[in-house]
Amino acid sequence: MSTSTKQPTNLEEFLEGIWRQNPVFVMVLGMCPTLAVTVSGFNALGMGLATVFVLVCSCTLISLLRKQIPKEVRIATYIVIIATFVTLVDYIIQAVSLRLYEALGAFIQLIVVNCIILGRAEAHAAKHPLLPAVLNALGMGIGFTLGLLALGSVREILGVGKLFGISLFGEHFQPWVVMVLPPGGFFVLGGWLLLFAWLAKRKHPHPNPLPQGEGETAPLRVLAEKGAQHGK
Amino acid sequence: MSTAEQQPILPPDITSGTRLVATLGLVTTLCGALIVAVWQITLPAIAANKKIVLERAVRALVPDAASIIDFDATPLGIHRASGDAAPGTVRFHAAYDAQGELQAIAAEGSARGYTDTVRVLYGYRPACECVFGMKVIQMKETPGIGDNVATDADFLANFDSLDLALAEDLKGLAHAVRGVKHGTKRFAWEIDAISGATITSKAIGRGINDSAQKLLPRLLPQLAEVKREGAVK
Numbered sequence: 199m200s201t202s203t204k205q206p207t208n209l210e211e212f213l214e215g216i217w218r219q220n221p222v223f224v225m226v227l228g229m230c231p232t233l234a235v236t237v238s239g240f241n242a243l244g245m246g247l248a249t250v251f252v253l254v255c256s257c258t259l260i261s262l263l264r265k266q267i268p269k270e271v272r273i274a275t276y277i278v279i280i281a282t283f284v285t286l287v288d289y290i291i292q293a294v295s296l297r298l299y300e301a302l303g304a305f306i307q308l309i310v311v312n313c314i315i316l317g318r319a320e321a322h323a324a325k326h327p328l329l330p331a332v333l334n335a336l337g338m339g340i341g342f343t344l345g346l347l348a349l350g351s352v353r354e355i356l357g358v359g360k361l362f363g364i365s366l367f368g369e370h371f372q373p374w375v376v377m378v379l380p381p382g383g384f385f386v387l388g389g390w391l392l393l394f395a396w397l398a399k400r401k402h403p404h405p406n407p408l409p410q411g412e413g414e415t416a417p418l419r420v421l422a423e424k425g426a427q428h429g430k
Numbered sequence: 431m432s433t434a435e436q437q438p439i440l441p442p443d444i445t446s447g448t449r450l451v452a453t454l455g456l457v458t459t460l461c462g463a464l465i466v467a468v469w470q471i472t473l474p475a476i477a478a479n480k481k482i483v484l485e486r487a488v489r490a491l492v493p494d495a496a497s498i499i500d501f502d503a504t505p506l507g508i509h510r511a512s513g514d515a516a517p518g519t520v521r522f523h524a525a526y527d528a529q530g531e532l533q534a535i536a537a538e539g540s541a542r543g544y545t546d547t548v549r550v551l552y553g554y555r556p557a558c559e560c561v562f563g564m565k566v567i568q569m570k571e572t573p574g575i576g577d578n579v580a581t582d583a584d585f586l587a588n589f590d591s592l593d594l595a596l597a598e599d600l601k602g603l604a605h606a607v608r609g610v611k612h613g614t615k616r617f618a619w620e621i622d623a624i625s626g627a628t629i630t631s632k633a634i635g636r637g638i639n640d641s642a643q644k645l646l647p648r649l650l651p652q653l654a655e656v657k658r659e660g661a662v663k
Contacts, residue, residue, distance in 0.1 A: 268445040268453055275457050282461035286468045293475035296483050300568055357574075375574040 211330045215338030221314045222345025222387075223394045228314045231305045232346060233383035239362045242350025244298045245305060246343025248291060252283045252309050253339040254332060257323035261331035264324050276319045277310075284310040314342060345390075352386045353377045484551070487565045488523045488536045491553040495525035495533055499659055503648040508655060520645040526660035534562065535656075537645050539637030544629045546570040548579075552638050554594060554646075556653055560618075561592035561638065569630070576630040585624050585631065593618035594642050596650060602643050609635035 206214070221227045228249075236242045256279050260267075267275050288306050291299045299306070309315065318338055323331040354360055357377030359367045376382050488498055500511035503520045515521040522537040535556065540549040549568040552561050566580040579585055597604045605619040609632030615622035623631030649656070 263457070266453060267457075268450055270445055271450050271454055274454065278454075278457055278461055282464055285465050289468050289472040289476065293472035293479065296479045300570075373574075378574060379572065 206330075208329060208333050211333040212337040214334060215341040216344065217341070219338075220341040220345060220394075221338055222342060222348075223390055225314075226391070227317065228312045228342060229387075230308060231312065232349060233380070233387065235302055235305050236346050236350040236353055236383060236386075237357070237378045238301075238354040238360075239347060239351045240298070241301050242346035243343065244291070244295075245302055246339070246346045248287045248302070248306060249309055249312065249314070249342055250336065250339030251287050251290075252280065252312075253315050253318060253335040253342075255283045255286075256280045256315060257318055257331045257335035258328065260319045260323040261326060261328050267324075272324065273316075273320070276316060276324075280315050280319065281310045314338060348390055349383065349386050352389075353382050357382060483567065484523075487551045487567050488525065490565055491536050491551060491563045492525040492534045494527060496528040497526050497530075497660070499524050499526070501656060501659075503645050505648070508648060508652045510659070520641060520648070522645060522649070524656050524660065530660040532556070532653075532657045532660050535649065537641055538567070539634075539639075539641035541633040541637035541640065543569060543571050543633040544576050544627075545572065548630060548633045548637060550634055550637055552589065552641075554642070556650070558591065559593070559595040561589050561594055564589040564634070564638070566634075571627070571630045576627045578624055578627055579630050579634060582624055585622070588615075588621045591618065592621070592638070594646060596646055600650065601647055603639070603646065607635050607639035607642065608632070 215221060219225055222232055231245050231249075235245045256276070259279050260276060263275075284307065287309070291302070291306060318335055322334050326334070351361055354362075355366060356374045357379075359365060359371035359373050365371075374382075377386065485498065489495060492498075500521060500523050501508050502511045502515055503522060504516070505518065511521055520537065522535050524535055525533045527533050535554040536551055537554065538549060538551050540547050542548075546569070548566065548571065551565045551567050553563040554560070555562050564586065569577060569580070571577045571579070592607065593605065594607070595604045596602070603619075605617065607619050607621065609621040609623045609628070610616075611628060612623050612625040621631060621635040
């Protein structure tokens with residue numbers, strides 16, 4: 199049996215984070231900003247773009263320096279690099295829009311401990327050349343942004359009756375205020391996760407054994423395999 | 431004999447301490463240079479943005495102002511503001527009409543609310559020794575509950591004529607401004623809290639009180655100088 203694995207193409211690297219390993223709906227990572235700042239589409243987009251910037255810049259630098267960074271100090275080096283780009287994005291957001299800066303609050307600084315970024319640095323950028331590392335980071339960042347937008351837009355529409363500040367239902371709309379409160383984040387995230395689980399089940403109705411084909415989600419496969427082992 | 435037995439066991443690669451320190455030093459130097467460069471590039475835009483936000487709040491309070499001059503009230507006296515306000519200094523904004531007459535004073539107050547600090551700008555009219563308006567300039571209060579302090583018409587009516595009269599010794603307010611539970615307001619220096627947002631409402635009262643207790647004893651003895659600045663601007 200051959201143990202060689204097929205190298206993913208550049209397009210596959212890019213698309214991985216957007217769908218197959220979407221950080222929000224498949225890997226369920228970065229939940230702190232996902233639940234806290236998605237009270238509106240504007241906030242979600244701002245946090246998503248800030249994370250894309252940090253992801254792409256830090257993975258670029260880490261990929262470029264990967265052969266020079268000794269393994270003993272790699273985590274310390276990655277943290278310094280990530281913290282640097284978080285500081286830069288903090289300054290840039292303040293310079294571009296104080297309204298957005300105040301809306302995102304401490305969650306801009308907390309990007310530094312977002313496990314998506316350190317995870318990408320350690321699992322991908324440190325082992326791949328520049329182009330695949332950048333494409334993978336960009337795809338992950340866009341996937342994260344789409345996840346935040348999916349939550350933010352639903353919460354803003356139901357909780358305020360607006361989308362990106364534009365009123366959708368007129369002045370007689372009775373807002374469902376709980377949606378812009380913390381419990382609303384959990385309700386909407388739960389709804390989206392249910393949808394993704396249903397889609398995955400619909401595509402692969404027999405979880406064990408899961409086909410190794412295109413479109414399977416790695417975490418779901420791992421969970422299914424663990425479930426099967428416990429069942430034995 | 432297996433292949434594994436034929437190969438000698440090699441010691442693991444150990445990176446020298448000098449290389450580890452050099453790598454960390456290089457990366458931190460590079461990152462430090464990046465941070466300082468971007469900070470210097472963005473600093474003017476950040477300062478300009480903060481100024482715009484503050485000016486908008488002042489103009490919203492005093493829409494007819496033709497010019498606004500910033501002052502610092504220090505324990506030693508009042509002078510035109512320059513740079514960042516020093517600790518212990520209260521910065522205020524004097525709004526003048528087209529003839530250079532002082533219309534109103536706007537000053538900032540802040541206090542801890544339910545989730546974070548609530549910063550407000552309040553308008554003060556020396557003629558009536560009262561607050562005539564209030565704008566929230568920064569808060570992270572609960573959406574739909576605490577953040578109603580910025581929009582609730584009944585709550586904002588508290589600041590149409592909130593008493594800020596000085597005591598006879600001119601060392602502080604005659605009556606401390608304070609927030610009270612909804613429906614229990616009795617005096618002109620009290621703020622009727624929003625039901626369900628009492629903590630935020632009281633924070634605004636505390637912020638205005640703390641600011642006014644420092645500012646007004648310094649401002650009123652030198653009010654004539656502040657008026658003159660409008661004429662000579």
